[in-house]
Amino acid sequence: MTIRLRHDAIVRTLRRNGTATVEELAQAVGASRRTVLRDISALRDQGFVIHSEPGRGGGVQLDPQSVQTTARLSVTEVFALLISVAAMRAARTLPFSDLADAGLAKIEKALPADKVRDLRTILDCLHVGQLSPKQDIGDMGTIDPALLPAFEVAFLQRLNLRFCYHDAKGAQSHREVEPQAMLILPPLWYLVAWDPVRDDFRHFRMDRITSPEVNEGARFRRRHVPFENDVCPFNELSP
Amino acid sequence: MTIRLRHDAIVRTLRRNGTATVEELAQAVGASRRTVLRDISALRDQGFVIHSEPGRGGGVQLDPQSVQTTARLSVTEVFALLISVAAMRAARTLPFSDLADAGLAKIEKALPADKVRDLRTILDCLHVGQLSPKQDIGDMGTIDPALLPAFEVAFLQRLNLRFCYHDAKGAQSHREVEPQAMLILPPLWYLVAWDPVRDDFRHFRMDRITSPEVNEGARFRRRHVPFENDVCPFNELSP
DNA sequence: GTATTCAGTGCCATTTTCTGGCACCATAAA
DNA sequence: TTTATGGTGCCAGAAAATGGCACTGAATAC
Numbered sequence: 001m002t003i004r005l006r007h008d009a010i011v012r013t014l015r016r017n018g019t020a021t022v023e024e025l026a027q028a029v030g031a032s033r034r035t036v037l038r039d040i041s042a043l044r045d046q047g048f049v050i051h052s053e054p055g056r057g058g059g060v061q062l063d064p065q066s067v068q069t070t071a072r073l074s075v076t077e078v079f080a081l082l083i084s085v086a087a088m089r090a091a092r093t094l095p096f097s098d099l100a101d102a103g104l105a106k107i108e109k110a111l112p113a114d115k116v117r118d119l120r121t122i123l124d125c126l127h128v129g130q131l132s133p134k135q136d137i138g139d140m141g142t143i144d145p146a147l148l149p150a151f152e153v154a155f156l157q158r159l160n161l162r163f164c165y166h167d168a169k170g171a172q173s174h175r176e177v178e179p180q181a182m183l184i185l186p187p188l189w190y191l192v193a194w195d196p197v198r199d200d201f202r203h204f205r206m207d208r209i210t211s212p213e214v215n216e217g218a219r220f221r222r223r224h225v226p227f228e229n230d231v232c233p234f235n236e237l238s239p
Numbered sequence: 240m241t242i243r244l245r246h247d248a249i250v251r252t253l254r255r256n257g258t259a260t261v262e263e264l265a266q267a268v269g270a271s272r273r274t275v276l277r278d279i280s281a282l283r284d285q286g287f288v289i290h291s292e293p294g295r296g297g298g299v300q301l302d303p304q305s306v307q308t309t310a311r312l313s314v315t316e317v318f319a320l321l322i323s324v325a326a327m328r329a330a331r332t333l334p335f336s337d338l339a340d341a342g343l344a345k346i347e348k349a350l351p352a353d354k355v356r357d358l359r360t361i362l363d364c365l366h367v368g369q370l371s372p373k374q375d376i377g378d379m380g381t382i383d384p385a386l387l388p389a390f391e392v393a394f395l396q397r398l399n400l401r402f403c404y405h406d407a408k409g410a411q412s413h414r415e416v417e418p419q420a421m422l423i424l425p426p427l428w429y430l431v432a433w434d435p436v437r438d439d440f441r442h443f444r445m446d447r448i449t450s451p452e453v454n455e456g457a458r459f460r461r462r463h464v465p466f467e468n469d470v471c472p473f474n475e476l477s478p
Numbered sequence: 479g480t481a482t483t484c485a486g487t488g489c490c491a492t493t494t495t496c497t498g499g500c501a502c503c504a505t506a507a508a
Numbered sequence: 509t510t511t512a513t514g515g516t517g518c519c520a521g522a523a524a525a526t527g528g529c530a531c532t533g534a535a536t537a538c
Binding site: 003031032033034035038053054055056057058 | 496497498499500504505506507508
């Protein structure tokens with residue numbers, strides 16, 4: 001078993017068990033107490049915050065704060081956009097590749113060293129390592145992470161979505177709409193949805209939506225987006 | 240220098256130089272001829288196809304075919320969408336998360352083992368490992384990879400883009416447009432662009448565009464997208 | 479045909495890294 | 509005080525990586 005795998009195993013075990021003694025970890029990963037202690041030391045060097053308590057009932061555990069922090073830092077919108085862009089670039093399915101390197105620099109400060117190496121490996125695998133940064137990422141707008149699962153369900157199951165929307169003038173309104181598409185106007189994302197009350201399409205900036213929730217009872221059909229040209233996307237999809 | 244880093248260095252050098260003798264590689268990565276040969280053998284085990292020619296003017300090189308193949312297999316639209324989706328999911332910036340696992344299974348068959356592990360590490364880091372697949376990815380439409388760099392330049396530098404477009408009826412036309420946005424109507428991607436000739440916005444399916452090229456001389460300004468509601472995106476961006 | 483240049487293999491001694499065991503310290507709970 | 513626990517230093521043995529050497533085989537140059 002390579003060192004790397006054993007480190008991963010230790011972190012996984014700690015995540016699963018919450019807390020564990022070094023002896024338990026040693027048995028779990030099939031190594032000696034001494035080696036596990038060395039590994040823990042190495043993990044700490046890599047940026048993992050690992051608490052430890054001596055004495056009866058003691059043991060080691062990942063700092064829950066730190067786990068959260070890591071998640072918050074590593075999985076920002078910047079990070080998401082970065083990988084997204086890198087992947088899309090690799091598949092050559094999208095423009096906007098040059099954001100990758102700029103974003104990478106940003107997240108490298110926040111991520112533990114070995115995650116950065118993994119990320120670099122991925123990027124290398126995707127042949128985006130050689131790109132030179134041309135422009136900065138800028139502000140993507142802030143989207144509250146807690147709200148989005150509702151979007152996912154609504155999209156996938158074609159259920160109406162209720163939310164509270166704050167428009168550019170600060171006015172607030174409650175909506176129940178049919179989510180139809182996403183529009184990227186870099187750096188902002190928009191939800192394109194049919195508003196049955198207004199009997200028309202509306203576009204909502206994702207960062208201005210709050211308190212979304214699915215209306216389980218209201219399944220909708222796809223509609224033609226109101227573009228006056230030769231493309232009628234939904235005609236070409238399954239009904 | 241760890242083995243892994245040296246392997247990466249060798250691959251990078253081969254990619255850059257095209258072909259190199261083992262002796263050159265040894266000097267480039269600071270190791271002995273014997274060690275480089277061992278590394279090459281290991282890389283071959285990992286799935287890299289490396290050609291070698293004995294005799295004067297010989298050397299080793301990455302199989303261009305194989306590089307393409309790897310790219311085609313590992314960096315398909317599925318892969319791109321997968322990582323994209325995983326990242327977006329992690330950032331909770333987008334729906335469509337459940338595609339991740341289904342896609343992962345597909346690419347695992349195509350990638351060398353250690354890349355798969357890296358990918359899993361990334362996914363683990365993003366906390367998407369636990370997702371269960373709910374639906375398949377389906378056809379994303381086919382977009383010719385070779386064409387997209389032109390898109391990138393056009394978007395970033397706001398230069399006009401010329402291309403040939405094949406509409407739904409099979410009719411073919413030449414366009415020169417101002418790329419303004421991307422629209423995602425899963426599973427298809429559309430370019431939203433202003434067509435100066437028709438003096439109006441048009442939407443182009445990405446997979447129906449061929450031979451795009453940038454018109455270096457024609458820099459454009461962003462325009463309001465023609466949606467009849469409360470969102471006027473470009474007002475909110477830099478001029 | 480001969481010499482040269484290169485990839486590739488097998489072997490081995492050396493070097494480096496990893497590992498486990500031990501002794502020992504510090505701390506907290508029983 | 510005893511016990512269970514984390515933590516450190518040290519060292520010898522184990523394992524892995526490395527480099528050197530001799531050699532083979534293939535392609536090219538002359």
